[in-house]
Amino acid sequence: MQDWNALSDEAFRAAARDFIETHCPAHIRRGEEHVRWEQSQGWYRAMAAHGWLAPGWPVAHGGMGLKQAKHLIYLEEWARAGISRVMEQGVLNVGPVLLAHGTPEQVAHYLPKIISAEHLWCQGFSEPGAGSDLAALRTEARIEGDAFIINGHKIWTSGAVDANHIFVLARTDKSVRKQAGISFILVDMRQPGVTVKPIVTINGDAEFAEVFLDDVRAPVANLVGGLNNGWKVAQSLLGFERVWAGSPHMGRQAMDRLVRVAKLAGRDRDPVTLDRIAQLQIDLADNAEMYERLAQEIRAGHSFGFEVSTLKIVATETYARITELTLEVAGERGGLGGEVPFTDGTPDLLRDYLTARAPMIYGGTVQVHRNILAKRVLGLPS
Numbered sequence: 001m002q003d004w005n006a007l008s009d010e011a012f013r014a015a016a017r018d019f020i021e022t023h024c025p026a027h028i029r030r031g032e033e034h035v036r037w038e039q040s041q042g043w044y045r046a047m048a049a050h051g052w053l054a055p056g057w058p059v060a061h062g063g064m065g066l067k068q069a070k071h072l073i074y075l076e077e078w079a080r081a082g083i084s085r086v087m088e089q090g091v092l093n094v095g096p097v098l099l100a101h102g103t104p105e106q107v108a109h110y111l112p113k114i115i116s117a118e119h120l121w122c123q124g125f126s127e128p129g130a131g132s133d134l135a136a137l138r139t140e141a142r143i144e145g146d147a148f149i150i151n152g153h154k155i156w157t158s159g160a161v162d163a164n165h166i167f168v169l170a171r172t173d174k175s176v177r178k179q180a181g182i183s184f185i186l187v188d189m190r191q192p193g194v195t196v197k198p199i200v201t202i203n204g205d206a207e208f209a210e211v212f213l214d215d216v217r218a219p220v221a222n223l224v225g226g227l228n229n230g231w232k233v234a235q236s237l238l239g240f241e242r243v244w245a246g247s248p249h250m251g252r253q254a255m256d257r258l259v260r261v262a263k264l265a266g267r268d269r270d271p272v273t274l275d276r277i278a279q280l281q282i283d284l285a286d287n288a289e290m291y292e293r294l295a296q297e298i299r300a301g302h303s304f305g306f307e308v309s310t311l312k313i314v315a316t317e318t319y320a321r322i323t324e325l326t327l328e329v330a331g332e333r334g335g336l337g338g339e340v341p342f343t344d345g346t347p348d349l350l351r352d353y354l355t356a357r358a359p360m361i362y363g364g365t366v367q368v369h370r371n372i373l374a375k376r377v378l379g380l381p382s
């Protein structure tokens, strides 16, 4: 059994890169865009077969047992290759949550089925009227005998169209403070009462769906972390992968495209355009520097705090602004949907621009992260 942590960082990076280059097909390398299971399952199964699917899980459960420093390198290599997210909820959230809060039976039952792709998970947190204010959620679960009966309406559920399991936050006590009456429940979607209604996003992806739960059943044994303890369990999902949202990888790929488009559009000698590109390059360099500082803390095994919110804001907004300038520089061709007839390629610039809106929303909107900084770092009144 390979001890990945024993390798030097350079050797591990080379091994990760080699694995990716050998096994990751081009159609999975679509950056922020969503890829459906039909297209991504070959890559998922290749990662599972070679032991590269669950980097942060213990080896005993089919993971790589990577320490955070090495895990970060793997994520960086994913970014370098532009790999899209592929049904990652089981690996990223369900596994770690069950290892931290689940019963031995839950761990033994669910983890192998994530590795084998028998269970494909989605995250049922957000609801109409409960996104940023998640604790306002109205989905209810009541206990009848040995089962929860769940009723509610989830929305923006990524991957729900392909998933067969969903982990939900549901209200199990209405008489207490809203965060205190929520439970975290694992639900099999293959039953009557679960209706998945796809939502096509502004960039044309069938990225997410509404999920309607009408008298849906889940065994009481599917409760994770204790009754009415779901808020705490959900908070623990926000692991160190949050750092990822602050990496400059999205911005770098967008910047490469901006520079290329400026040349193709004949704007690469225009001083105003050059000045604006330079400004964005400086912002991107700031983002890279902030990310690297945090990465160093992680490599040194230190904990980190609210700087993650700063990074998230800087990274996602810089990325979005680069795609905005790209459209502008492309002139009238930038406003066209579909592939744009530039001379040395056919980039879909409008799609890039639209795709760049999403990271400013998921994982907590940039406005909500600004609130966090205002309250917790600057100590401003709410």
Ligand SMILES: Cc1cc2nc3c(=O)[nH]c(=O)nc-3n(C[C@H](O)[C@H](O)[C@H](O)COP(=O)(O)OP(=O)(O)OC[C@H]3O[C@@H](n4cnc5c(N)ncnc54)[C@H](O)[C@@H]3O)c2cc1C
Residues within 6 Å of the ligand: 122, 123, 124, 125, 126, 127, 129, 130, 131, 132, 133, 155, 156, 157, 158, 159, 207, 208, 358, 359, 361, 362, 363, 364, 365, 366, 367, 368, 371
């Ligand atoms: C690509 C994508 C994938 C997603 N995947 C999932 C998923 O798999 N599962 C899931 O459960 N959810 C998912 N979400 C939902 C996401 O978590 C929510 O969209 C997000 O939390 C914002 O909630 P909302 O859409 O209800 O917006 P709202 O909370 O209604 O916010 C609307 C606007 O008001 C602003 N706002 C709200 N409250 C405040 C405040 N207090 N101060 C200042 N401004 C405020 C927000 O910043 C935003 O601009 C996904 C979203 C996206 C874009």
